[in-house]
Amino acid sequence: MFSGIKHCCRKVAHQFSSEHRAVFCRMWILPIRIITLASLFAHLIYRYFHPADGLGAIIIFIHITVALSLLNECRRSEQYHKLVEDFERIEKLRKE
Secondary structure (H helix, E strand, C coil): CCCCCCHHHHHHHHHHCECCECCCCHHHHHHHHHHHHHHHHHHHHHHHHCCCCHHHHHHHHHHHHHHHHHHHHHHHHHHHHHHHHHHHHHHHHHHC
């Protein structure tokens, strides 16, 4: 899977990948964060003016859980892209 990647980069790739996760493209990280936060705030404001019954509270909990997991994946993807840039910069300096 990582045959063309240098040894140090393979460690990073294994750290940030698993069977169930993927890295978001860098251009999608900010839009996903904005949409997630806007959706969460809109839902909470709506529930403030229209109080929730028992089922509504469960839906709010699910929404918050999904939003936090998306934000965590965005943070993880951003760390991955930063590490890849650092390795590329180091590799470029070694070649010079």
